[in-house]
Amino acid sequence: MEQLIQQLVNGVSLGSIYALIALGYTMVYGIINLINFAHGDIYMIGAYIGFALTTFLHLGFFPALILSMLLTSMLGMVIEKVAYKPIRKSTRIAALITAISVSLFLEYGMMYFVKPETRTFPEVLPNKQISIFNTSAVLDIKNIYILVVTITLMLILQYVIYKTKVGKAMRAVSLDSDAAQLMGIDINKTISYTFAIGSALAGAAGVLVGSYYNSINPLMGVVPGLKAFVAAVIGGIGVIPGAVLGGFFLGFTETLVSAFGGSLYKDAVAFAVLILVLLIKPKGLLGRNIREKV
Amino acid sequence: MLELQNLNVFYGAIHALRDVSLKINEGEIVTLIGANGAGKTTTLRTISGIEKAQSGKLLYNGKELNSVSASEIVKLGICHVPEGRRVFSTMSVFENLEMGAYTRNDKVQIKKDMEHVFSLFPRLLERKNQMAGTLSGGEQQMLAIGRALLSKPKLLLLDEPSMGLAPLVVKEIFSIIKDINKDGTTILLVEQNANMALQCADRAYIIKNGEIDMEGNAQALLNDESVKNAYLGG
Ligand SMILES: Nc1ncnc2c1ncn2[C@@H]1O[C@H](COP(=O)(O)OP(=O)(O)O)[C@@H](O)[C@H]1O
Ligand SMILES: [Mg+2]
Numbered sequence: 001m002e003q004l005i006q007q008l009v010n011g012v013s014l015g016s017i018y019a020l021i022a023l024g025y026t027m028v029y030g031i032i033n034l035i036n037f038a039h040g041d042i043y044m045i046g047a048y049i050g051f052a053l054t055t056f057l058h059l060g061f062f063p064a065l066i067l068s069m070l071l072t073s074m075l076g077m078v079i080e081k082v083a084y085k086p087i088r089k090s091t092r093i094a095a096l097i098t099a100i101s102v103s104l105f106l107e108y109g110m111m112y113f114v115k116p117e118t119r120t121f122p123e124v125l126p127n128k129q130i131s132i133f134n135t136s137a138v139l140d141i142k143n144i145y146i147l148v149v150t151i152t153l154m155l156i157l158q159y160v161i162y163k164t165k166v167g168k169a170m171r172a173v174s175l176d177s178d179a180a181q182l183m184g185i186d187i188n189k190t191i192s193y194t195f196a197i198g199s200a201l202a203g204a205a206g207v208l209v210g211s212y213y214n215s216i217n218p219l220m221g222v223v224p225g226l227k228a229f230v231a232a233v234i235g236g237i238g239v240i241p242g243a244v245l246g247g248f249f250l251g252f253t254e255t256l257v258s259a260f261g262g263s264l265y266k267d268a269v270a271f272a273v274l275i276l277v278l279l280i281k282p283k284g285l286l287g288r289n290i291r292e293k294v
Numbered sequence: 295m296l297e298l299q300n301l302n303v304f305y306g307a308i309h310a311l312r313d314v315s316l317k318i319n320e321g322e323i324v325t326l327i328g329a330n331g332a333g334k335t336t337t338l339r340t341i342s343g344i345e346k347a348q349s350g351k352l353l354y355n356g357k358e359l360n361s362v363s364a365s366e367i368v369k370l371g372i373c374h375v376p377e378g379r380r381v382f383s384t385m386s387v388f389e390n391l392e393m394g395a396y397t398r399n400d401k402v403q404i405k406k407d408m409e410h411v412f413s414l415f416p417r418l419l420e421r422k423n424q425m426a427g428t429l430s431g432g433e434q435q436m437l438a439i440g441r442a443l444l445s446k447p448k449l450l451l452l453d454e455p456s457m458g459l460a461p462l463v464v465k466e467i468f469s470i471i472k473d474i475n476k477d478g479t480t481i482l483l484v485e486q487n488a489n490m491a492l493q494c495a496d497r498a499y500i501i502k503n504g505e506i507d508m509e510g511n512a513q514a515l516l517n518d519e520s521v522k523n524a525y526l527g528g
Binding site: 165168169171172175176178179180181182183184185186187 | 342344363364365367368369373374375376380381382383384385389392393394396397441442445
């Protein structure tokens with residue numbers, strides 16, 4: 001029982017991280033149908049930026065979080081401009097190969113600059129643990145930080161997408177980019193903003209993970225990136241609430257598998273869940289297929 | 295107002311428009327008719343900057359548009375209602391209209407224009423918060439036209455507004471097109487329904503295999519034997 005409660009707490013944190021990264025995958029896919037495999041590496045770079053800001057500039061958690069989001073959003077825009085924009089009209093396979101190349105470039109580029117070894121992220125969050133209902137299960141204050149930051153960012157995202165002009169333009173471009181262009185929407189700018197927002201969320205996830213686990217390395221983005229991609233597909237790629245649902249769904253599934261002693265198999269279970277969901281709902285849990293009426 | 299001079303447009307190896315020249319004067323309704331695949335849509339897409347011409351000139355009030363981006367062209371006052379309506383299906387009717395006003399910042403005036411669109415299409419007001427994808431075909435066409443009107447166009451390009459609609463709805467749409475024109479908007483109307491289009495328009499061009507085949511007064515073409523045989527069902 002205690003083990004279960006503990007794993008549920010962990011599930012919330014893990015789910016939050018997956019959801020934050022999955023949002024970027026799904027937004028970018030929604031707007032240009034590209035699976036941005038470099039997205040997990042933006043999360044890694046976000047963690048390194050957070051590490052540098054807290055270690056060398058001694059910034060606190062929140063300033064480091066915000067600055068890191070700012071810098072990763074710029075990185076996202078640059079990557080889009082340099083790597084993806086020139087091939088926007090090419091085949092999907094060319095786009096996929098490009099995304100994988102960008103991913104490898106970021107991973108090994110970082111390895112060159114920051115060395116491959118694991119770094120210790122400073123303790124920037126209060127190190128306090130509360131016992132849950134007088135059991136031996138503990139709630140680390142850091143879990144609360146992760147959850148609150150995640151929810152706040154999601155609310156802001158919700159606001160931006162549904163209430164602002166830029167956000168509505170993003171939805172319009174992802175629904176029909178030609179029609180959006182005919183309304184005078186600048187497609188290039190809109191795509192650029194989408195990368196900025198998605199990358200900022202990944203950057204935030206990086207800082208959260210760094211300050212939670214206190215250890216980062218240049219390949220830390222590979223597995224969470226893949227998992228977040230799985231989460232986005234489970235939820236229905238291109239559908240924003242789907243990314244959140246998929247992220248938490250996957251986070252809970254993995255921690256529950258661990259709770260029942262299967263921690264060795266949790267990755268396998270993640271992919272098994274993916275296959276199962278796609279067999280039952282090929283478009284993902286919230287994926288929809290609205291047919292145009294004529 | 296708008297002048298196309300010997301435009302040539304290609305899709306890869308397909309030569310879609312061959313030396314197309316046409317002219318639209320301020321205040322007119324001009325129709326461009328022709329069979330499926332003749333190049334009507336391509337002509338409109340080139341005017342609105344989505345396709346680029348390989349050669350030839352595109353002049354709007356004397357200004358060359360050839361290298362102007364699609365979003366700039368909307369700002370200059372040309373708005374294109376695409377074939378098949380292309381409303382944003384999972385956005386509400388209201389949000390679709392807001393997207394029409396995307397290039398504008400004059401909030402007060404936008405609100406007034408929104409009301410004007412609702413007075414032209416009262417059904418859109420009733421369905422303001424409904425998702426556009428759930429509207430009927432006729433309502434979607436009204437939304438597509440209303441959305442375009444919110445960009446405050448001086449020249450409105452309409453691509454087959456009657457497509458797939460019941461005859462009664464087609465009539466309604468055409469009468470609104472005339473009203474919009476009377477309010478001072480110049481219109482380039484692309485149609486396969488040549489009969490309706492010629493009755494509505496001042497002047498007409500007939501396009502065939504990417505080339506302008508005939509041009510003239512709409513009424514005259516309506517009574518022309520060869521046009522009758524080829525486009526008006528004999
Ligand atoms: N995106 C495209 N790619 C290749 N060929 C196209 C494309 N769009 C149109 N065409 C071709 O260009 C020609 C003109 O098409 P279009 O302008 O759509 O005709 P219309 O609107 O008169 O039916 C046709 O032969 C069509 O097959
Ligand atoms: Mg057409």
